[in-house]
Amino acid sequence: MKNAISEDKQLDNYDISLLAALQRDGHATHQQIGEQIHLSPSQVSRRVQRLQAAGYIQRFVALLSPEAVGLGxxxxxxxxxxxxxxxxxxxxxxxxxxxxxxxxxxxxxxxxxxxxxxxxxxxxxxxxxxxxxxxxxxxxxxxxxxxxxxxxxxxxxxxxxxxxxx
Structure with missing residues (x-):
């Protein structure tokens, strides 16, 4: 298993697990994600930075309820x-x-x-x-x-x- 994004921008299984965890909860801490995917918080942090720089992570947002804000x-x-x-x-x-x-x-x-x-x-x-x-x-x-x-x-x-x- 590769430990980082390779030159041809392939994702390894840790990257995929990290991205999946962030999709489920973008507010999760690196500690929480690390426990889920069996990496240290510092490894999670480095991977998040690398995935952002490579364009896999576009931005972090809060998903609002259209109905709750009156756009039903x-x-x-x-x-x-x-x-x-x-x-x-x-x-x-x-x-x-x-x-x-x-x-x-x-x-x-x-x-x-x-x-x-x-x-x-x-x-x-x-x-x-x-x-x-x-x-x-x-x-x-x-x-x-x-x-x-x-x-x-x-x-x-x-x-x-x-x-x-x-």
């Missing part, structure tokens, strides 16, 4: 551009990045060009502020939205156990 309405919107030339796509992407209610935007292949994950306080906010702003972006041909009734699964944890099997 979610929607998934499908956006089709009139033409998907380079400029229209770039304009759309630049403008959509400025709308805070859009949590995620994915460029996709298929009938639509983009999928948006939107969170707002109420349906009026969805209609008046968010969707109206999206439809005003130059090059937007159509927007189809679906209201999320309930969340069946939502996770930020990547399936790292697949990496350990290789």
């Amino acid at each position: 309405v979610r929607a998934v919107s499908y956006v089709a551009l009139t033409r998907n030339s380079g400029d229209e796509g770039l304009v759309f992407e630049r403008e959509i990045a400025l709308i805070p209610e859009v949590l995620e935007c994915y460029s996709i292949a298929g009938e639509s060009d983009y999928i948006l994950h939107i969170v707002v306080t109420d349906l009026r906010s969805l209609s008046e502020s968010v969707l109206r702003r999206v439809t005003r972006i130059p090059g937007v041909g159509s927007v189809r939205s679906n209201i999320v009734l309930s969340c069946i699964k939502a996770t930020t944890e990547l399936p790292l156990e697949q990496l350990a099997r290789r």
Whole structure:
């Protein structure tokens, strides 16, 4: 087993276990993580620093409950551009990045060009502020939205156990 990230950025089993532990609880101390994965706190600390420097760990955040903070309405919107030339796509992407209610935007292949994950306080906010702003972006041909009734699964944890099997 390797003890550090190698030059080709391969993860060893300790790295994978460390990343999995951080995904479950990013607030855990190096002591707590070390006990879970059988490394000393100083080894955990060095690995965390190395994983951050290598780009595996982007940042540490607190995951908030949208409902608890009053953002209980979610929607998934499908956006089709009139033409998907380079400029229209770039304009759309630049403008959509400025709308805070859009949590995620994915460029996709298929009938639509983009999928948006939107969170707002109420349906009026969805209609008046968010969707109206999206439809005003130059090059937007159509927007189809679906209201999320309930969340069946939502996770930020990547399936790292697949990496350990290789």
